[in-house]
Amino acid sequence: MEERIYLDHAAAMPVHPGVARFCRQFPDGFAGNPSTIYREGLQAQEAVATARERVAALVGTSAPDSIIFTSGATESNNIAIRGAALRNRKFGKRVVASATEHISVLNPAKDIQKGGFALTLAPVDRFGTIDLDALAAAVTPGTVITSIHHANNEIGTIQPIREVSAIVHEQGGLLHVDATDAAGRIPIDVERDGIDLLTLSGNQLGGPDGVGALYIRPGVRVQPVLVGGGQERGLRPGTENVFAIACMGEAARLAGEEMAGESKRLAAIRDRLIAGITGIEEAYLTGHPEERLPHHASFRFSRIEGESIQLAMDMLGIAVATGSACTSRTLEASHVLLAIGLAHAEAHGSMVATLGRRNNMDEVPRIVGAVGETVKRLRAITPL
Known part of the structure; x- marks a missing residue:
């Protein structure tokens, strides 16, 4: 057969074999809350900090603290869209996204319309590439956030992110990029490309399910979607999933190398x-x-x-x-x-x-x- x-x-x-080997290095009975200061807690803090550095290196940021860990790409997209729009509403109540965004971007963008935000979907051409002229017409000084994926998960088309960034920033808005399918496949440099928020999935890097990350450019203000403790800069409250985060960090390291x-x-x-x-x-x-x-x-x-x-x-x-x-x-x-x-x-x-x-x-x-x-x-x- x-x-x-x-x-x-x-x-x-599938989980990368190197990630699987890395995961097995955690000793039986491993425990540690990164919010504590005894030995086990400090070990957990170190594991999370190392993962943060590795994810930061993969996406080209020199600021590891700009990476917050989440439960996956859907949560990262929700924090980026809802959090950025609600926190910066005094600058405008318009949101723009491409018509081909993932549903975890489109649904939060549609949902905040209930709070008075206006959503515009920018068209793409027959290959799925964003129409830059139409995007420029859609993004206005009142557009608080624009979301354009780095590459589409259904048709594989890669977007001209640097050109998109120039259009968005000319109007003073924020650019969110869903890089779930692009990360580890093509080079990403958030600083060079002018990306304000960027979504990642642990599984799409060859790591475990149930963990993701969101890059937030230093200085960008985002409102929490969940409220609770102060973990992950207060933007993702709840005890960190240390094991999954550490494994995502190793996946990011291997993705960058390979x-x-x-x-x-x-x-x-x-x-x-x-x-x-x-x-x-x-x-x-x-x-x-x-x-x-x-x-x-x-x-x-x-x-x-x-x-x-x-x-x-x-x-x-x-x-x-x-x-x-x-x-x-x-x-x-x-x-x-x-x-x-x-x-x-x-x-x-x-x-x-x-x-x-x-x-x-x-x-x-x-x-x-x-x-x-x-x-x-x-x-x-x-x-x-």
Whole structure:
């Protein structure tokens, strides 16, 4: 029996073997609250401080204290959007986001409209790249925060963050960047690129689930979303998850060391995969053909449903996605694919393949063959 092939690293990444080894170094019975000052507490403080330094190094900030740890990217996005908007409302009550943002950005941005904020969704082109002219028209002096992801999780398109930053800062606003899918894949430098707030996920770096981080540029004021103790500069109250935070720090360190070589390796596999699958009749690449994440290949197929593709590929031993894992259960057309101009029927026929360290070039023929077989069989029985 052939081994399964896992191609949904955008939804969940296996823990990096080096992180797993690091985690096993914690002794049995390890305990320590970083808010205490006895030996165990000081050891926990040191573990968290080291992780903070490693995450800071990955994103290019010279200020480790600008990193706060959270339960994951969704919480980081909520703190960034809600916290920045509410704390700085005296400067304006307008929020701008791209039309292709992750739902954990769009929903908080929509929710604060109940408090009187106005939300504008900036359009993207057919490749999913932000329309800079439209963004410039949307961002006004009253726009308190603008959120543009570094790269899209469904179509892999990388955004021109430096150009976006210049537009936002010209009007005096704050720029939030969701880098969940970009971190560890492409270089990030928050200081060079003018990023005020940046979201990270521990799992997407090859660390454990249930931990994330938010970079907040020194001087930027953010209101807590939760209230409690004073942990994480008062912005994320609650006893720190020391074990998960330490492991995320190690994942960040390894991602920084391995990014150049691993991204080059995965890009070669990605390109071979794209060439093979787009050779199938009525199969089309979605996202930018060049400015895309090195591990990301996304497609649409005419006259078949993405859920059917996913199930059929699973039967053949290959795990793929159809849209975002956070929205795929809704059975609605992807808002990302609609935003790049696809019709509802076209948007329903999507397949996303995201590669990881266990994937290799030898798997490509089997994947392409399975996709071809799946598409042919489903089209033979589809009523579309």
